[in-house]
Amino acid sequence: MDRTRLRTLAQNLGVATLSTLMVMVALEGAARVYAGLEAQRASAASEHALSRFHPLLGWDKPPGAVGVVRRGEFEVTLRFNSHGLRGPERDYPKPAHTTRVLLLGDSFAEGYYAPEEATARAVLEGLLNAGGGGHEVINGGTIAYSTDQEYLFYAIEGRRYQSDLVLLLFYYNDLYFNAVPRGPAGEGKPYFEVQDDRLILKGSPVPAPTAPRGRQGGSSAVKPWHGSVALRLLSNRTVDALPALHDVLARVGLVEPVGSEPPPEFWPFGPGHRPLVDDMWRRTSFILGALKHDVEAQGARLGVLYVPARFEVNDGVWALTRSRYRLGPRWDRFVVFDRLADICRERGIPLADPREALRRTEASGRAAYYTRDVHWNGVGNEVGAQALLTLVERLRRTDGSPPAPVVPRPEP
Numbered sequence: 001m002d003r004t005r006l007r008t009l010a011q012n013l014g015v016a017t018l019s020t021l022m023v024m025v026a027l028e029g030a031a032r033v034y035a036g037l038e039a040q041r042a043s044a045a046s047e048h049a050l051s052r053f054h055p056l057l058g059w060d061k062p063p064g065a066v067g068v069v070r071r072g073e074f075e076v077t078l079r080f081n082s083h084g085l086r087g088p089e090r091d092y093p094k095p096a097h098t099t100r101v102l103l104l105g106d107s108f109a110e111g112y113y114a115p116e117e118a119t120a121r122a123v124l125e126g127l128l129n130a131g132g133g134g135h136e137v138i139n140g141g142t143i144a145y146s147t148d149q150e151y152l153f154y155a156i157e158g159r160r161y162q163s164d165l166v167l168l169l170f171y172y173n174d175l176y177f178n179a180v181p182r183g184p185a186g187e188g189k190p191y192f193e194v195q196d197d198r199l200i201l202k203g204s205p206v207p208a209p210t211a212p213r214g215r216q217g218g219s220s221a222v223k224p225w226h227g228s229v230a231l232r233l234l235s236n237r238t239v240d241a242l243p244a245l246h247d248v249l250a251r252v253g254l255v256e257p258v259g260s261e262p263p264p265e266f267w268p269f270g271p272g273h274r275p276l277v278d279d280m281w282r283r284t285s286f287i288l289g290a291l292k293h294d295v296e297a298q299g300a301r302l303g304v305l306y307v308p309a310r311f312e313v314n315d316g317v318w319a320l321t322r323s324r325y326r327l328g329p330r331w332d333r334f335v336v337f338d339r340l341a342d343i344c345r346e347r348g349i350p351l352a353d354p355r356e357a358l359r360r361t362e363a364s365g366r367a368a369y370y371t372r373d374v375h376w377n378g379v380g381n382e383v384g385a386q387a388l389l390t391l392v393e394r395l396r397r398t399d400g401s402p403p404a405p406v407v408p409r410p411e412p
Contacts, residue, residue, distance in 0.1 A: 050078055055205040056156060057149050058189035060084055060142060069112055073370045074377075076115055083157075086110055087121055087139040094136075094162040101128070101137045101392060102158055104150040105169030107375060108307045108384070109141025118378045120169075123385035128392065138163065144184045146177035147284055148192050151291045159298050165395050166295045167388055168288075171307045172336045173265040175280040178287065194286050262325040268339075271330040285343045292349055303350045303391045305384065306337055310369040313358040350394050354387035 050067045054060040061084040069076050081089045094100050103109045103121055111119030121139040128135035140158050142149070150168060158166070173184075181203045183189045190204040267273045268280065288304070295302040311318040312333050322331065337353065344351040361368045361383055368380035376384060 050080075051143070053206075053209055055208070056190065057142075057145075057152055058183060058187055058206050059144075060153075061086075071113070071373055073373055074113055076113060078112060079116070085139050086112075086116060086119065086141075087137075090136060090138060090161070092160040092162070097134055099128075099135050099165075100161060100163040101125075101135065101165045101167060102140050102154075102161055102163035103137065103167050103169065103388075104154060104158065105141040105307075106145045106150075106171060106174070107141070107143040108171060109169045110139065110143050111141070111381065112143055113370065113373060113375045114378060114381055118381055120376075120381045120384045120388065123381055124388045124392075127385060127389045141169065144187075146174045146183075146189075147287050147291075148178050149189060151287050151294075152190060154291060155294060159294070162298075163300050165392060166291075166300055166302050167305055167391060168291065168302065169305050169307050169384075170340060172268060172309055175268050175277075175284055175336070176265045178283045179276070179280045192283055192287060194282055197286075199286050199290055262327065266325065268336050269331055269333060270327070281339060281343070285347070288343060288349060289347050292347060301395045303352065303395050304340075304344055305352045305354070305388055305391060306340060307384070308337070308355050308358060309374065310362075312337070313355050313368075314362045350391060352387045352391040352394075354383055357383050357387065 049062060050065055050069070051059050052062045061080045063080060063082050063084040065078075065080045065084075067078055069078060078086065080086060083090075083092075101124070103124075107113070109120065111121065116122055119139065121137045121141075125135060125137040128137070138158075138161050140150075140153060140161075142153070145153070147168070147170065154166065177183060177189075178191065181189060181191050187209065188203065188206045190206060191202050192199045193202055194200070262270070264273075264276075268277050292302045311321040318333055321327065337355065341351055341353075343349075358368050358380065361379060366379050368376055368383055370377050
């Protein structure tokens with residue numbers, strides 16, 4: 001090869017390398033601008049903190065607080081009433097000729113991801129009052145609560161509303177957090193142990209945190225991967241939507257690898273960790289039994305709504321989840337509901353199952369969940385509220401509630 005051709009080849013390689021570097025620099029610059037704008041949007045706003053330390057519950061919501069939760073998929077202004085709950089101002093004493101329903105649960109009940117009028121609470125209240133007034137629905141949900149905190153909230157605060165019906169929303173990760181002294185963001189919380197068939201409260205009072213609580217569920221700053229914000233954004237995108245591609249990119253260091261071991265919240269769906277999973281279920285069963293006892297002691301009735309994760313009602317999402325965590329054939333996405341149904345049957349607690357309605361909704365092309373966020377969107381809240389309405393009607397029957405119909409299992 002003569003010198004002229006070598007010189008031309010070297011020049012072409014240099015131009016290509018320089019062009020590639022310029023594109024990479026431009027992409028990284030655009031990514032940093034985007035991440036900076038998102039961080040500004042996330043931090044711009046709260047007039048008050050949206051969460052505070054509570055020595056008996058771990059955390060609750062400050063009365064009268066107003067703030068904004070910003071995510072890529074939604075932006076919601078939260079307003080808490082004088083009792084620190086979402087929803088209209090409601091006195092503790094129940095008005096005459098009024099039927100009250102109290103919702104207990106975590107973020108699905110609180111609905112921090114939806115405007116007030118689109119929360120499950122508001123939709124349910126509208127459905128109950130469609131044929132006339134006389135119904136109030138109280139939103140006792142708080143982000144990141146597990147069943148133990150929901151039970152304690154009822155004992156401390158919820159019972160004061162003199163509700164006729166108490167509906168608890170149950171999500172699969174309640175099982176794990178019912179068995180540990182920390183919440184999803186690492187904050188301290190009370191928990192129960194079962195000794196001699198009795199619940200023993202532990203971790204109470206909760207030690208005060210050394211730093212102010214942040215709002216779990218709010219956006220956080222983007223942490224670069226290998227010094228690159230662009231690679232971090234790529235990693236965040238592929239890890240959920242394209243796990244096979246993510247695995248290939250991780251092998252060459254372009255995205256952050258995902259551990260093959262699923263998080264402990266997933267363990268109840270899997271074949272391993274049986275003693276730990278059995279302990280989670282045992283605690284949960286006793287907590288539900290204690291809550292039923294306390295609710296009925298107040299002259300009310302308790303029902304449970306199962307809140308499925310999206311992978312439980314969407315085959316495509318289940319395939320992505322199995323690929324992401326390398327779940328083997330013995331992982332069963334239906335086993336958590338089945339075991340909860342057994343407990344509710346044993347405890348005499350009516351259980352509502354919205355899975356088939358959510359499955360039909362997702363299959364129709366109307367997404368019931370956000371894509372990146374795990375929660376219901378407005379459509380999902382409507383489906384959930386319809387299931388709550390059915391549960392209310394079932395609880396109101398004076399001749400006893402028939403067993404829930406058996407819905408055939410889809411293929412796992």
